[in-house]
Amino acid sequence: MSKKKILILGAGRSTGTLIKYLLNEAKNHFWEVIVADSRLAFAQKKVADNPNGKAIKLSVLNEAEKDAAIREASVVISMLPAHLHYLVALSCIKHGKSMVTASYLSEDVKALDTEARKKDVLILSEIGVDPGIDHMSAMSVIDRIQENEGIITEFESNTGGLVAPESDNNPWHYKFTWNPRNVVLAGKEGARFLHNSRFKYIPYHKLFERYEVITIPGHGDFEVYPNRDSLKYRETYGLTNIQTMFRGTIRKPGFCDAWNALVQLGLTDDTHLVENSEKITNREFTNTFLAYSKAKNIEEKVARYLNLEMEGDVMGKLQWLGLFTNDVQAWCNATPADLLQRLLQKKWLLLPYEKDMIVMQHQFTYTIGNKKKKTISSMVAYGENDEDTAMSRTVGLPVGIAAKMMMLEMFPLSGTLLPIHRDIYEPVLYELENVHNIKFNEQTSNLSNA
Numbered sequence: 001m002s003k004k005k006i007l008i009l010g011a012g013r014s015t016g017t018l019i020k021y022l023l024n025e026a027k028n029h030f031w032e033v034i035v036a037d038s039r040l041a042f043a044q045k046k047v048a049d050n051p052n053g054k055a056i057k058l059s060v061l062n063e064a065e066k067d068a069a070i071r072e073a074s075v076v077i078s079m080l081p082a083h084l085h086y087l088v089a090l091s092c093i094k095h096g097k098s099m100v101t102a103s104y105l106s107e108d109v110k111a112l113d114t115e116a117r118k119k120d121v122l123i124l125s126e127i128g129v130d131p132g133i134d135h136m137s138a139m140s141v142i143d144r145i146q147e148n149e150g151i152i153t154e155f156e157s158n159t160g161g162l163v164a165p166e167s168d169n170n171p172w173h174y175k176f177t178w179n180p181r182n183v184v185l186a187g188k189e190g191a192r193f194l195h196n197s198r199f200k201y202i203p204y205h206k207l208f209e210r211y212e213v214i215t216i217p218g219h220g221d222f223e224v225y226p227n228r229d230s231l232k233y234r235e236t237y238g239l240t241n242i243q244t245m246f247r248g249t250i251r252k253p254g255f256c257d258a259w260n261a262l263v264q265l266g267l268t269d270d271t272h273l274v275e276n277s278e279k280i281t282n283r284e285f286t287n288t289f290l291a292y293s294k295a296k297n298i299e300e301k302v303a304r305y306l307n308l309e310m311e312g313d314v315m316g317k318l319q320w321l322g323l324f325t326n327d328v329q330a331w332c333n334a335t336p337a338d339l340l341q342r343l344l345q346k347k348w349l350l351l352p353y354e355k356d357m358i359v360m361q362h363q364f365t366y367t368i369g370n371k372k373k374k375t376i377s378s379m380v381a382y383g384e385n386d387e388d389t390a391m392s393r394t395v396g397l398p399v400g401i402a403a404k405m406m407m408l409e410m411f412p413l414s415g416t417l418l419p420i421h422r423d424i425y426e427p428v429l430y431e432l433e434n435v436h437n438i439k440f441n442e443q444t445s446n447l448s449n450a
Helices: 013-029 040-047 063-072 082-094 113-118 133-147 180-184 255-265 282-287 298-306 313-321 336-347 390-407 422-434
Strands: 004-009 031-037 053-057 075-078 098-101 122-124 151-163 191-195 198-202 212-216 220-226 244-251 356-368 371-382 415-417 441-449
Touching: 004 013, 004 063, 004 390, 013 031, 013 040, 013 053, 013 390, 031 040, 031 063, 040 053, 063 082, 075 082, 075 390, 082 098, 082 113, 082 122, 098 390, 113 415, 122 390, 133 151, 133 356, 133 371, 133 390, 133 422, 151 220, 180 336, 191 220, 212 356, 220 255, 244 255, 244 356, 255 298, 255 313, 282 298, 282 336, 298 313, 313 336, 356 390, 371 390, 390 422
Parallel strands: 004 031, 004 075, 031 053, 075 098, 098 122, 122 415, 151 244
Antiparallel strands: 151 356, 191 198, 191 244, 212 220, 220 244, 356 371, 371 441
């Protein structure tokens, strides 16, 4: 009897835990895990010498290669860049194969819902950490409140990938644990949310000024800045009449003010090229955004332009980054965002022995009868090192668990879906908590009579 196959497309940094998990499950279920990447060495490193896995070189842009691999699989996991999921989903529907991805559900993939249902195929998106664990954990509380005839009036959901306290040794209190490009360009679309029944829009150049502070019990205070479009999740979560709907990104205190300085200077701009970018020093690069002055040096010009104290916390962070040094990033035809990214990748590197953490918190305000209540649900997960990261675990494990359950035909669903259905979120959350110790702690308090 031939083995059933799970095809994993993409073997990047966030796939380590996912591949390890499925290789272990393959041993238990007589499956084979095929790891495919355009860079064969990446796939080979992840599979190593595991007898239940196989590494292959594959480009999804090669239609024949892609179709051949998908045709042989039982379930397909796409860990590719987001713009390629549509091509994978088309092939999966064509060959009647279900698919899982951690990425946001795009409009073009969402439009395949009818075709997926006709083929009895499940295309499951947004089942990583954020989006993913946030959806599932939120829906478990929302469903429970509504089953008790509660009316939810306010919902806030915040998540952050951070450096663990024992590895927090730089003034920014931040290190890269996922795609640096996404961090550098975060917030470019601005943010939309609902607050006290009023619609709010914050443009990019104001985003990092409009942060709030939350407390994670046992872990202290954190900053939260608004994340993309919170409004669309009213329909997703079935909260169409809610008064406050907010999704945010968590950072440690002091980050937002300092990152806002980079935004205001123009260093995160990705729309134009820097002249002689392969030769320009960090100091010259910073100076390109400042007015000419005979009397003031670059540091003084930055402080004056941003209204900062020369010896203050934000200027200290900019100094530490090396923005005023004569180092060269040596990137040809680079945008400001490119040069900033290369600089940050050196300064915010998570070293092999260092640990990261994922922090997530939901806040629900609701009424049951004449009682007004608030439930705060928090999760903190830690990594072990720069390979076995909390980011890799919280992205990879939900994807892997969902793929396993598809292989075992445990999801009686089809179409292009999110993991907001009880049939999906209950078993995934159960395994995350009871097997992998990724769990939420809840605190509920009475606010007043409604």
